[in-house]
Amino acid sequence: MELIEKILSEENLQKAIRKVKKNKGAPGVDKMTVQEVEEWFNQYKEDLISKILNKQYKPMPVKRVYIPKPNGKQRPLGIPTVVDRVIQQAMLQVLSEIYEPVFSEHSYGFRPNRSAHMAMEEVLSYLNEGYEWIVDLDIEKFFDTVNHDKLISILRERVNDSKTLHLIRAYLQAGILDKGLVSSSTIGTPQGGPISVILSNIYLDKFDKELESRNLRFARYADYTVSFSLKVK
Numbered sequence: 001m002e003l004i005e006k007i008l009s010e011e012n013l014q015k016a017i018r019k020v021k022k023n024k025g026a027p028g029v030d031k032m033t034v035q036e037v038e039e040w041f042n043q044y045k046e047d048l049i050s051k052i053l054n055k056q057y058k059p060m061p062v063k064r065v066y067i068p069k070p071n072g073k074q075r076p077l078g079i080p081t082v083v084d085r086v087i088q089q090a091m092l093q094v095l096s097e098i099y100e101p102v103f104s105e106h107s108y109g110f111r112p113n114r115s116a117h118m119a120m121e122e123v124l125s126y127l128n129e130g131y132e133w134i135v136d137l138d139i140e141k142f143f144d145t146v147n148h149d150k151l152i153s154i155l156r157e158r159v160n161d162s163k164t165l166h167l168i169r170a171y172l173q174a175g176i177l178d179k180g181l182v183s184s185s186t187i188g189t190p191q192g193g194p195i196s197v198i199l200s201n202i203y204l205d206k207f208d209k210e211l212e213s214r215n216l217r218f219a220r221y222a223d224y225t226v227s228f229s230l231k232v233k
Helices: 003-007 010-023 037-053 082-099 116-128 148-156 162-172 194-213
Strands: 062-068 074-079 131-138 176-178 181-183 217-221 224-231
Touching: 003 082, 003 162, 010 037, 010 082, 037 082, 037 162, 082 162, 082 194, 116 217, 116 224, 148 162, 148 194, 162 194, 194 217, 194 224
Parallel strands: 062 176
Antiparallel strands: 062 074, 131 224, 176 181, 217 224
């Protein structure tokens, strides 16, 4: 079975539909609600699958919304349509099986059975061990600046399926509806869709592995990393 077939299997899609309905969330640009998505898949699933398998499916643009940050700035989020959220969730479920076993144990952001509190506990353990030098890293506008070609190249190392990679790129390039205007998306992976979180972890896993190769103590939560070196003498 090709990877795309596993993603589009009846069992995986039904699991994705249940997850999207449970998460609720606002409608996307087509105004379809999560309550309507199951009936939509009952009617149009076969046509959708055919388009995806033939590399003809075009995701709809994400709806741009802004939420306030503690520093007074605004964080942009992209809300995909509920249909696209189901497809992304179906991909997330399968990609997680591939990548979770190889992700760094020091990575805590948006991963199953991991949390910010666990990252904080690791940070405290290094402090208690006497590590004195601390490097605090926050990648500015990370989700807005991810290079698509680099991300696809990294994915290709473990995802040997052109249809899956084509679908992921289609989502990366779906475009953004902001204040009534649609703009193209040539870089970045908009926060808000299910797929964005695992794509960010796949992209940053190279960074984690580099820190590990240098024998540095660190904890990463999404695009925020705290690294330690040198114990107090």
